[in-house]
Amino acid sequence: MNTDQKVISVRNLTKKFGAFTANDSLSFDVYKGEIFGFLGANGAGKTTAMKILCGLSYPTSGEIMVAGLDVYKQREELKKNIGYMSQKFSLYEDLTVFENIRFYAGIYGMSSKEIKAKSDDLLQKLGLVHARNKRIGELPLGWKQKLAFSVAIFHNPEIVFLDEPTGGVDPVTRRQFWDLIYEASRNGITIFVTTHYMDEAEYCNRISIMVDGRIDALDTPERLKKQFEAKDMDEVFLKLARKSNYQE
Ligand SMILES: Nc1ncnc2c1ncn2[C@@H]1O[C@H](COP(=O)(O)OP(=O)(O)OP(=O)(O)O)[C@@H](O)[C@H]1O
Numbered sequence: 001m002n003t004d005q006k007v008i009s010v011r012n013l014t015k016k017f018g019a020f021t022a023n024d025s026l027s028f029d030v031y032k033g034e035i036f037g038f039l040g041a042n043g044a045g046k047t048t049a050m051k052i053l054c055g056l057s058y059p060t061s062g063e064i065m066v067a068g069l070d071v072y073k074q075r076e077e078l079k080k081n082i083g084y085m086s087q088k089f090s091l092y093e094d095l096t097v098f099e100n101i102r103f104y105a106g107i108y109g110m111s112s113k114e115i116k117a118k119s120d121d122l123l124q125k126l127g128l129v130h131a132r133n134k135r136i137g138e139l140p141l142g143w144k145q146k147l148a149f150s151v152a153i154f155h156n157p158e159i160v161f162l163d164e165p166t167g168g169v170d171p172v173t174r175r176q177f178w179d180l181i182y183e184a185s186r187n188g189i190t191i192f193v194t195t196h197y198m199d200e201a202e203y204c205n206r207i208s209i210m211v212d213g214r215i216d217a218l219d220t221p222e223r224l225k226k227q228f229e230a231k232d233m234d235e236v237f238l239k240l241a242r243k244s245n246y247q248e
Pocket of ligand 1 (some may be wrong): 046
C-alpha cells in the first residue's frame, strides 16, 4: 500500500432516493495497491456507494475521484480504468471459458493477439488449460469466481471493485480466491471489496464499516479490534450494530 498515491478520493458523498438517504456524507481515501474492505449490514448502503464509484449511478452530491477521474464528468474513461465483479453479474454460462475471456477483453479494446497470449498464460496459472473449451455452466462455483476475478483484471485496471465476490463458496476455495486478490494487490491493483464474511475482513489492509448510510468506523483490522476491545472482527461488527440500535 502506497499512501502517497490516492486512487479513490471521496468527499461528502450523499445519495438520496426521494426522502431516504442511502449514503450520508461519506468521506474516505483509498491508496494504490490497498485492499480496502467495505463492510456493513444488509441495506447499509454499500452497493449504492459502489455503483457511484464505478460510474453506474450519479450521487446526489459530493466530490468523487476514481483513478484520477471525476465520476460525474469522465464516466466513459473511468470504465476503462476499473474492473468490476459481483456474485450476481458474472460470466456467461452458455459461453466457453475462452469465449468469456475473449468477450470481456474485447470490450476493453484488447487486440486478438494480446487476448490469445494473455489467456493462455491465465489458463495455465489457474490450472484451467483443460477447461478452455468447456461451457462456464459446467464449472464448479469456486472456479467460476476465480475466473470471473481474473477476467475483471485482465485489462490491468487501476482498481477492481468486488461486490461479495465469494458468496456461497467454502472456506478453502475462499482462501484460494484471496491468494489471487493478494497477487493483484502486489501488482499494484487496488482492491475495493464488500463482504459479509468476517474472516475475509481480517485479510484487508483497512476496513470501513457502514451503519445506516454512514461510515461509523474506518481503520486497519488490528486497530479496530483494539479500539472496540474486541477479539475479532465479528465482535467489532456486533458492538457497532448494538451502538447504533441504542441510538435509535
Ligand atoms: N433505486 C433505489 N430506490 C430506492 N431505494 C433504494 C434504491 N436502491 C437502494 N435503495 C435503498 O437504499 C438502502 C441501501 O441499499 P444498498 O443496496 O446500497 O445496501 P447494501 O449495504 O449494499 O446491502 P446488501 O448487503 O443487502 O447488498 C436500502 O434501504 C435500499 O432499500
